[in-house]
Amino acid sequence: xxxxxxxxYTREHEWARKKGTQLVIGITDFAQDQLGDVVFVELPExxxxxxxxxxxxxxxxxxxxxxLFSPVSGKVVEVNDxxxxxxxxxxxxxxxxxxxxxxxxxxxxxxxxxxxxxxxxAFVEEQE
Amino acid sequence: xPQRTPLYETHxxxxxxxxxxxxxxxxVQYAGILEEHEAVRTRVGIFDVSHMGEVIFRGPxxxxxxxxxxxxxxxxxxxxxxxxxxxxxxxGGIVDDVVVYRRGAADLLVCVNAANRQxxxxxxxxxxxxxxxxxxxxxxxxxxxxxxxxxxxxxxxTNVNLSAMRTYRFAxxxxxxxxxxxxxxxxxxxxxxxxxxxxxxxxxxxDAVMDAGRHEKIQPCGLGARDSLRLEMAYRLYGQDMDxxxxxxxxxxxxxxxxxxxxFIGRDAMFRQKEQGLARKLVGFVLTxxxxxxxxxxxxxxxxxxxxxxxxxKGPSLKTSIGLAYVxxxxxxxxxxxxxxxxxxxxxxxxVKTPFYTHK
Numbered sequence: 001x002x003x004x005x006x007x008x009y010t011r012e013h014e015w016a017r018k019k020g021t022q023l024v025i026g027i028t029d030f031a032q033d034q035l036g037d038v039v040f041v042e043l044p045e046x047x048x049x050x051x052x053x054x055x056x057x058x059x060x061x062x063x064x065x066x067x068l069f070s071p072v073s074g075k076v077v078e079v080n081d082x083x084x085x086x087x088x089x090x091x092x093x094x095x096x097x098x099x100x101x102x103x104x105x106x107x108x109x110x111x112x113x114x115x116x117x118x119x120x121x122a123f124v125e126e127q128e
Numbered sequence: 129x130p131q132r133t134p135l136y137e138t139h140x141x142x143x144x145x146x147x148x149x150x151x152x153x154x155x156v157q158y159a160g161i162l163e164e165h166e167a168v169r170t171r172v173g174i175f176d177v178s179h180m181g182e183v184i185f186r187g188p189x190x191x192x193x194x195x196x197x198x199x200x201x202x203x204x205x206x207x208x209x210x211x212x213x214x215x216x217x218x219x220g221g222i223v224d225d226v227v228v229y230r231r232g233a234a235d236l237l238v239c240v241n242a243a244n245r246q247x248x249x250x251x252x253x254x255x256x257x258x259x260x261x262x263x264x265x266x267x268x269x270x271x272x273x274x275x276x277x278x279x280x281x282x283x284x285x286t287n288v289n290l291s292a293m294r295t296y297r298f299a300x301x302x303x304x305x306x307x308x309x310x311x312x313x314x315x316x317x318x319x320x321x322x323x324x325x326x327x328x329x330x331x332x333x334x335d336a337v338m339d340a341g342r343h344e345k346i347q348p349c350g351l352g353a354r355d356s357l358r359l360e361m362a363y364r365l366y367g368q369d370m371d372x373x374x375x376x377x378x379x380x381x382x383x384x385x386x387x388x389x390x391x392f393i394g395r396d397a398m399f400r401q402k403e404q405g406l407a408r409k410l411v412g413f414v415l416t417x418x419x420x421x422x423x424x425x426x427x428x429x430x431x432x433x434x435x436x437x438x439x440x441x442k443g444p445s446l447k448t449s450i451g452l453a454y455v456x457x458x459x460x461x462x463x464x465x466x467x468x469x470x471x472x473x474x475x476x477x478x479x480v481k482t483p484f485y486t487h488k
Contacts, residue, residue: 037163040442040449063156
């Protein structure tokens with residue numbers, strides 16, 4: 001199980017990575033492992049607003065539906081469209097090719113409230 | 129405390145992900161549902177289905193008694209033949225869907241769903257009509273070996289002549305030296321076998337099949353793949369696609385209801401239902417819009433709820449989104465269209481012929 005040091009994490013198992021003033025968002029290695037094979041993903045469109053802690057889409061495995069919760073509030077500026085045809089990318093490479101959206105955050109400080117890699121790893125270990 | 133099959137330790141050691149299923153701690157997946165699904169469609173997979181129950185009818189009244197409890201015409205079977213059908217209430221509501229293995233006219237094994245072990249035994253023994261009815265569920269283990277290479281693999285370790293065994297036939301013999309009922313039955317749509325063995329021998333049987341199956345790259349499979357495989361075949365799942373409140377006619381199982389075979393429980397109700405027409409029918413559909421339909425999602429027509437999805441997934445061998453739903457008869461014909469409400473939004477769906485999956 002990987003926990004990259006340069007990311008911030010939520011209790012709902014999303015990650016956020018800084019890219020200039022923007023944030024790249026995806027789900028963690030733990031999340032994809034728990035889900036199993038991802039076969040469908042529903043993401044917002046560029047220009048949509050997302051809100052911290054609220055659903056911005058869903059991922060579905062063969063068995064189940066899981067909501068995606070935004071780590072921050074802001075505007076969607078980019079969406080990983082290829083995931084629609086290749087949702088398995090989320091299983092194969094959750095932290096790089098499996099990214100989901102890029103958000104321009106309204107309040108950059110919201111990022112500070114998220115867990116760092118060490119705290120998230122401890123959180124996951126507690127769950128298991 | 130969930131129940132465990134004799135293979136619990138085997139699953140955990142092999143790294144399976146365990147889940148609760150109908151009170152049983154069962155493997156949902158080993159390598160991943162898609163990989164396991166593919167293995168069964170192209171090679172061979174092995175499933176622990178020891179959670180299924182076995183109720184035995186014995187004695188001179190066995191066949192007659194079971195015939196009055198079973199919708200299909202078990203009287204027409206021969207020894208060594210298996211038959212699928214339903215147990216129904218007087219209302220026609222389905223107690224369970226089961227497979228009857230006729231070992232003899234005075235010795236029939238009824239294989240029942242795990243969740244219904246006690247309910248079925250209570251129902252069956254309550255209507256025993258002079259037959260000796262025993263719940264032997266804890267005495268039996270059960271493995272399913274499924275896939276196009278199942279026969280070649282199994283033949284190497286059994287003294288039963290499999291090439292002479294047709295679908296839905298079975299024989300007693302040995303597999304890896306373990307006494308088994310070897311049946312050419314399954315729940316995947318592939319050729320394959322189900323092995324009934326003494327419970328305590330199940331881990332040895334599993335290991336022997338796994339060992340022999342290295343040549344075929346046999347894949348241990350969990351309930352996840354079992355579900356996607358059965359749904360691609362539009363095989364119904366009790367508790368999800370049907371229950372005590374639905375009749376076999378509504379569930380599209382009219383082909384296992386023999387109304388003219390003589391008296392059986394539920395016959396009169398279904399006869400009336402057939403005369404008066406059904407209020408709803410279970411159909412297979414594909415989503416023509418993006419998304420995946422799930423159990424409980426509403427079926428809409430003109431924005432109004434007219435039915436409900438009972439099973440749905442993205443068929444791994446089909447790459448399309450498939451499902452089963454109860455709809456009014458007017459929407460049940462092939463080519464009919466309706467919508468499935470997915471998270472508040474309607475997605476277009478079309479009724480198709482089942483099974484969804486057919487061999488290439």
